[in-house]
Amino acid sequence: MNDVEYLKSLLGVYPDFPKKGVVFQDFIPIMRDPVAFETLITHFMHHITSHTLRNSQSSKIDVVVGLDARGFLLGPILALRLGAAFVPVRKQGKLPGKCTTASFEKEYGTDSFEMQSDSIKPGQTVVVIDDLIATGGSAKAAGELVAKQGGKTIEYLFVIGLPFLNGHEKLDAPSYSMIQASD
Ligand SMILES: O=P(O)(O)OC[C@H]1O[C@H](OP(=O)(O)OP(=O)(O)O)[C@H](O)[C@@H]1O
Numbered sequence: 623m624n625d626v627e628y629l630k631s632l633l634g635v636y637p638d639f640p641k642k643g644v645v646f647q648d649f650i651p652i653m654r655d656p657v658a659f660e661t662l663i664t665h666f667m668h669h670i671t672s673h674t675l676r677n678s679q680s681s682k683i684d685v686v687v688g689l690d691a692r693g694f695l696l697g698p699i700l701a702l703r704l705g706a707a708f709v710p711v712r713k714q715g716k717l718p719g720k721c722t723t724a725s726f727e728k729e730y731g732t733d734s735f736e737m738q739s740d741s742i743k744p745g746q747t748v749v750v751i752d753d754l755i756a757t758g759g760s761a762k763a764a765g766e767l768v769a770k771q772g773g774k775t776i777e778y779l780f781v782i783g784l785p786f787l788n789g790h791e792k793l794d795a796p797s798y799s800m801i802q803a804s805d
């Protein structure tokens with residue numbers, strides 16, 4: 623079993639959560655096992671250094687943007703290892719000060735995201751990270767917030783992708799999902 627197959631075997635899979643018809647994919651069990659969690663972070667770091675930077679012809683990542691809520695469990699770790707800033711994208715009404723807002727539709731509802739307006743400087747290189755891409759609505763809205771501040775998203779990173787929903791087609795930059803869920 624390779625690393626990705628091993629991480630996939632640890633996922634929690636919950637049919638009909640949070641509503642009927644959705645098969646909820648839970649990556650949290652990976653975090654209960656320090657060796658597995660380190661494997662996940664190391665895999666992302668290897669991907670970023672050997673693919674993301676090379677393919678985008680960028681020398682470094684300036685900012686890691688993490689999405690509310692589970693992107694917050696991954697983004698700061700990657701940001702520290704990359705020597706990059708961490709910027710949170712939060713659900714509307716949670717961040718103080720002047721904010722930029724983008725609305726989106728999700729697999730199970732609608733929502734709005736916000737980013738503090740002075741978070742990203744024009745021209746900075748950005749990766750956006752979240753636990754999972756479903757319809758791609760959340761990641762697309764995050765990408766819009768980055769673009770509004772003049773940042774350049776070079777890749778969207780996810781632990782889990784739901785390829786049958788084609789979420790990556792909504793995005794303005796390449797995406798990488800470590801694990802493909804089949805339902
Ligand atoms: O690709 P999409 O269709 O936009 O869906 C993906 C989003 O849905 C989940 O978050 P959720 O909405 O459950 O919010 P939470 O992280 O606050 O639980 C997941 O963590 C992603 O952020």
Ligand SMILES: Nc1ncnc2[nH]cnc12
Nearest residue numbers: 644645646647729754756
């Ligand atoms: N199937 C799913 N599992 C976990 N989080 C999700 N967010 C949207 N769809 C999801």
